[in-house]
Amino acid sequence: MGWKFRLTLTIRRKLIFSFAIILIIPSIVIGLMSYEIAADKMREEINNFGVRSVNMLDQIINDTIDPKIHDITYFSKQITEPFLQGGAQAPIRERLKEYYALHPELVSVYVGTKEGVMIQEPVQKMTEDYDPRNRPWYQDAIAKKGQTIITEPYVSASTGKVVVTIAKTLEDNSGVVAMNLNLDNIAKVVQQVKIGQQGYAFIVDQTGKYLVHPTIKSGTDFKEKWEEELFAKKSGQIELDETNEFISYETNKITGWKIAGLMFSAEIQEAVQPIFTRTLVVIVAALLAGTILMIFVILSITNPLMRLIKASRKISEGDLTETISVNGEDEIGMLSQSFQQMQTNLRTLIGQVGFSANQVAASAEELTANADQTSKATEQISTTIQLLATGVEKQFHSVEETTETVQRMSLGVEQMASHSEEVTAKAIEASVKATEGSHSIQTAVEQMSSINHTVKKVASVIKGLGERSEEIGKIVDVIANIATQTNLLALNAAIEAARAGEHGRGFAVVANEVRLLAEQSTHSAEQVDKLIMSIQGETNQAVHSMDLATQEAEEGINLINTAGDSFELIQVTVEQVTAQIQEVTAAIKQLSEGSKEMVSSMEMITEVAETAASSTQEVSASTEEQLATMEEITHAADSLAGMAEELQTLLGKFKI
Incomplete structure (x- = not known):
């Protein structure tokens, strides 16, 4: 079946098959590659957006919680046991009231003393048996003395809102200062985050409960199949194949909360669907345009070929009058012109053959008459040629032996010339390499000197x-x-302002701001001091490294100078050897050319002698045979006349 298919695979089918492969396969491959690249890019963009959203929420939480931690630390240093006594609580309450007024995100700010007293803003009526020392926030702060604690999120009994408590023990251990932070602002931001069209963000606390979720109530237990994977790492990505969901998450360093962004894989497919449609339209359009062009090209090739096939069939039947129309100047047009020219030449040839057949018939009769006279002359020539052949054969053997000797000598000279040229080339190459090596050494010396100078400068700067x-x-x-x-002065000023009561309030605020600035200056100075210590250590290491680099650079310069002297000596020696080899090579070339000329002359002599010997032998044999063949010539002349008549009959079948 395969053999029959190859026999019936016409040029038209071959062209259609080839064009189809050229059009369809690249179009499909390019379309699929474009679609996959666009899909990957879209998937990466949505994934990056999810990661950025999670990082943004993490930063918002840090910006919300971190200032409160600093404020709690400040209050723990400022509030001391003398201010917690009954008559001296007014300044503390006033300070808490001012702070609460400046921070609307707070539910309350308060101090629980070791005697069980609760100082709170805004003021709320407590039950008679309320004791702050029994509350979890108080006990956690006492257990982690000196550390700022953040409680688990919980729903406030008084406001019904999700809050967290930030607390820390006072420095003199006289109680615990704390504040309840409302998480509504964080929840609003989380609920506003949209990842794609349907994706969303959510927050889970460190105990495995939802803190913020668009549809799930705060405080609900987090029960998902991928819970362990979420809490196994601080950050990462989770892909859920069964639900076609993709999750990016991050752990807040301050609170330990898990901030996650969820997106749906189906949205990626929806986003790239228009790209797939446009790609498909482009492929179909390209295939249609290519098909039209393919049909035009195939017809322009096959139609002229069909006309040539039709004309060739008529010519095979003997009709040489068929004309072929020639259109175009391409290869098909050139083939048509050549075919037309072949037809014209064939018609002319047949006419000439017919004319020659008539002449052959007439000449055959004359040949028969001349054959008898030629036989007599041939007998005399045969005797003379036999004597000449014997002498020529002896001469040929002598010349042949001389030629073999000269050829062996010429072959040895040619090999000597070839080896000499190779040695010359290697010597020249060695000279060039030596020159290049010398230049490279000089360049390396200059660069090492420059490096040494630069290293010394850098060491001085360091x-x-x-x-x-x-x-x-x-x-x-x-x-x-x-x-x-300044901090001590500000603290003393704050104490004096508190003693002054209402008249010292403004001064107390100024003193507080001065104290804050002093603390910030102290903190900044400590950081700068650490940086300077680090810089000094690294500077000493750099100076030591520069000294070592300077020594190594000087040693490198000495080694390179030594290598440079060696290269100069090698270069001079190689140049001398190269000059001597070139002189030897020139002499060998002259000898080789002379030997070639001598071989050529001897070969010509041999050929002439061989030809002469062969010719005399052939002539001798021919003359002997000619006597026998002259009789056959007479018979052949008769046959030739008969064949000429038969040829005239065959030519009559052609129509010219």
Whole structure:
């Protein structure tokens, strides 16, 4: 079946099959690749958006919680046991009231004393048996003395809102200062986050309960199949094949909450569907255009071929009058022109053959008469040629032996010339390489010198940098001392303002701000001091490394200078050897050319002698045979006349 198919695979079918492969396969491959690239890009974009949304929520939580931790720390330092006594609570209450008024995101701010007293803003009526020392926030803060604790989110009994408590023990251990933070602002931001069209964000606390979710109530237990995977790592991505969901999550460093963004894989398919449709339309349009072009090209090739086939069939039947129309100047047109020219030449040839057949018939009769006379002359020539052949054969053997000797000598000279040229080329190449090596060594010396000079400069700059960092450290110590003294003065001013009561309120605010600035200055000075210590350590290491680099660069310069001297000596030696080899090569070339000329001359002599010997032998044999064949010529002339008549009959079948 395969053999029959190959026999019936016409040019038209071959062209259709080839064009189909060229059109369909690249179009489909390009379309699929474009679709996959677009889908991957869209999937990456949605995934990155989910990651950015989670990171944004994490930053919002940090921006909300972190300032409150600093404020709690401040209150724990400022509030001491003397201010918690019954008659001295007014300044503390006033300070808490002002703070609460400036922070609407707070539900309340309060202090629980070790005596069981509760100082709270806004003021709320407590039950008679209420004791802050029995509350979880108080007990957790006492258990983690000196640390700021953040409770698990819970629903406030008084407001019904989800809150967390931030608390810390007072520095003198006289109680615990705390504040309840409303999470409504965080919840609003989380609920506004949209990942794609249907994706959303949510927050789960460290105990495995929903803190914020668009559809699930706060405090509901987090019960998902991928719960263990979510809490196994601080951050990552989870792909759920059964629900076609993709989750990116991050753990908040301050609270330990899990912030997650969920997106649906189906949205990616919906987003890339228009791309698939446009790609399909482009492929179909390209196939249609290619099909039209393919039909035009195939017809332009096959139609002229069909006309040629029709004309060739008529010519095979003997009709040479068929004309072929020639259209176009392409390969098919050139083939048609050649076929037409072949037909014209064939018609001319048949006419000439007919004319020649008539002449052959007439000449056959004359040949018969001349054959008898030729036989007599041939007998005399045969005797003379036999004598000449014997002498020529002896001469040929002598020349042949001489030629073999000269050829062996010429072959040896040619091999010598070939080896000499190879040696010359290798010597020249070695000279060039030696020159290049010398230049490279000189360049390396210059570069090593430049590196050595630069390293010395850098070492000097680094030493200067270390000296400046020491001076900056001294200045930072002065700033830290000033900040410490300012902090003490501000604390004393705050105490005096508290004693002054209503008249010292404004001064107390100013003193507080001065104290905050002093604390910030102290903190900044400590950070700068740490940086300076780190810089000084790294500077000393850099100076040591620069000294080692300088020594190694100087050693490298000495080694390269030694190598440069060796390369110069090698270069001079190679140049001398190259000049001597070139002289030898020139002499061998002259010898080789002379031997070639001699071989050529001997070969010509041999050929002439061989030809002469062969010719004389052939002539001798021919003359002997000619006597026998002359009789056959007479008979052949008669046959030739008969064949000429038969040829005239065959030519009559052609129509010209």
